[in-house]
Amino acid sequence: MVVKNSMLKFCFGFGLLVSVSVFAKNPVICYPFTADPSLHQWSDGRFYIYGSHDKDQPKVWDMEDYHVFFSDNLVDWTDHGVVLQNSQTPWGGPFWAPDAAERNGKYYLYFPEGKHIGVAVSDSPTGPFENPKPVYTPEKHANDPAVFEEDGTWYLILNEHDPVIMTLVENMTEVVPGSKRNLGPLQHFHEGPWMFKREGNYYLTCGGYHSLRYWMSDNLYGPYEYKGDFLTGNDTFTINKTAHGSVMEYDGKWYLACHYDVYPGGAYRRTTCIEYLEFNEDGTIKPVTITRKGIDPVK
Numbered sequence: 001m002v003v004k005n006s007m008l009k010f011c012f013g014f015g016l017l018v019s020v021s022v023f024a025k026n027p028v029i030c031y032p033f034t035a036d037p038s039l040h041q042w043s044d045g046r047f048y049i050y051g052s053h054d055k056d057q058p059k060v061w062d063m064e065d066y067h068v069f070f071s072d073n074l075v076d077w078t079d080h081g082v083v084l085q086n087s088q089t090p091w092g093g094p095f096w097a098p099d100a101a102e103r104n105g106k107y108y109l110y111f112p113e114g115k116h117i118g119v120a121v122s123d124s125p126t127g128p129f130e131n132p133k134p135v136y137t138p139e140k141h142a143n144d145p146a147v148f149e150e151d152g153t154w155y156l157i158l159n160e161h162d163p164v165i166m167t168l169v170e171n172m173t174e175v176v177p178g179s180k181r182n183l184g185p186l187q188h189f190h191e192g193p194w195m196f197k198r199e200g201n202y203y204l205t206c207g208g209y210h211s212l213r214y215w216m217s218d219n220l221y222g223p224y225e226y227k228g229d230f231l232t233g234n235d236t237f238t239i240n241k242t243a244h245g246s247v248m249e250y251d252g253k254w255y256l257a258c259h260y261d262v263y264p265g266g267a268y269r270r271t272t273c274i275e276y277l278e279f280n281e282d283g284t285i286k287p288v289t290i291t292r293k294g295i296d297p298v299k
Helices: 005-011
Strands: 034-041 047-053 065-071 078-085 099-103 106-113 116-122 130-136 143-150 153-160 162-167 191-198 201-208 211-217 225-232 245-250 253-261 270-277
Touching: 034 099, 034 245, 034 253, 047 099, 047 270, 078 106, 099 143, 106 143, 130 153, 143 191, 153 191, 191 245, 201 245
Parallel strands: none
Antiparallel strands: 034 047, 034 270, 047 065, 065 078, 099 106, 106 116, 116 130, 143 153, 153 162, 191 201, 201 211, 211 225, 245 253, 253 270
């Protein structure tokens, strides 16, 4: 992927028109500005990132569409372009952090828009995603949906002041009535919940102010124990406001995808990085530092 000179200056400090993977592997997606990356591998073997699309000249988090990126090695990513616009939805409000799922040959894009949680469906992992409809509408406000699967049952997790979890019906576009459970109150919870399971432990991560943090439990519904921050910004990769991340396991290794601000002081133009996620013997997460080197390509 080739990007504009001005964007490269922000991402790499170079003024040359070059491929984003020539000088460094992070950010893996520099332009278009992409935040809240949801990282997955689907049954076709490819890797996909679904993320928020920051405007070139944003005022706030006022995203209007979603892009999908794909890769065969987790390092070199191709932008497939716009796959859903908020002008297609029933509400037409700004988009925020999305997630996606694959089930029974269909692909589902879950997205927050205003107070609503919507879902759109496609026959392809790269969309276009069509027929957007509400999958859940809270009484007040909800955002940042994430999907978690265990033993063939699919769950929708989102931020409703506290993190809440509910069961999805088989069509993946509705929730089971009465299935909502509150996972909180959780100390220091902010937004952007993401769940994964490793060696019998459930991990619930979220974006905090200037960091990613997490909780652990041996039960899906908790109680969850706060473990603190595992990712903070550094001199190269700044987090001026909130952070969002997703976690994926592949071939025995764990990967963290997250965004950072493209230049100091710029909280509304973000780029996507991928780093290894490693664990201590007791299952706690080792501190992560985003580096220019990033990860090695997978085979």
